[in-house]
Amino acid sequence: MSLHDKFTxxxxxxxxxxxxxxxxxxxxxxxxxxxxxxALWLFNYKTLPSVCMIVMLTTGAYLCFxxxxxxxxxxxxxxxxWMWMNSLWMLSxxxxxxxxxxxxKLFFPAGLIFIIISIITNKSVSSVGKRFSRFxxxxxxxx
Numbered sequence: 706m707s708l709h710d711k712f713t714x715x716x717x718x719x720x721x722x723x724x725x726x727x728x729x730x731x732x733x734x735x736x737x738x739x740x741x742x743x744a745l746w747l748f749n750y751k752t753l754p755s756v757c758m759i760v761m762l763t764t765g766a767y768l769c770f771x772x773x774x775x776x777x778x779x780x781x782x783x784x785x786x787w788m789w790m791n792s793l794w795m796l797s798x799x800x801x802x803x804x805x806x807x808x809x810k811l812f813f814p815a816g817l818i819f820i821i822i823s824i825i826t827n828k829s830v831s832s833v834g835k836r837f838s839r840f841x842x843x844x845x846x847x848x
Contacts, residue, residue, distance in 0.1 A: 728768070728771060731764050731767060731768055732768060734760075734764055735761055735764040735765055735768060738757045738760045738761045738764070739757075739761045739788065739791075741753075741754075741757050742754045742757035742758050742761055742791075742792075742795065743791070743795075745757060746795045746798070746799065749799075751799050751800070754795060754799065755796070755799070758792045758795065758796075761788055761792070762788060762789070762792060765784070765785045765788045766785065768781060768785075769781045769782055769784070769785040775822075775823075775826045776822075776823045776824075776826040776827030777823070777827075779819045779820070779822045779823035779826065780819070780820065780823040780827075782816075782819045783816040783817075783819035783820045783823065784816075786812045786815050786816035786819065787812070787816055789809075789812050790809045790810075790812035790813060790816070791809075792809075793805045793806070793808050793809035793812070794806060794809045797809065
């Protein structure tokens with residue numbers, strides 16, 4: 706193996722590690738922002754939870770399509786639909802817009818469909834369940 710090949714392999718490994726770290730940070734940030742959004746909503750703030758919602762949905766969209774495995778994409782899409790359901794419910798409540806609640810309710814069956822597809826394509830309920838574990842970026846074990 707040439708020196709160039711070794712350098713290329715090390716560089717590729719380093720990029721993979723950086724990408725994994727970035728995804729972990731985004732995942733944790735997404736969870737924290739979601740938590741803050743719900744807490745701020747609980748305390749009847751209007752603007753701050755809306756800002757948190759934008760950050761949560763943006764990071765959630767990125768995290769949703771990071772995988773190339775169908776079962777993981779489906780589980781992450783279900784989680785993203787949950788974020789949308791929660792966001793629309795919050796907006797409906799904060800801005801007294803009951804029509805948004807009807808849209809929020811549509812995300813529930815859509816999310817269930819993606820969870821079922823994820824289970825069928827993965828054949829492992831426990832690995833699908835891991836996708837819904839908040840703060841999964843803090844795990845000491847590699848999934």
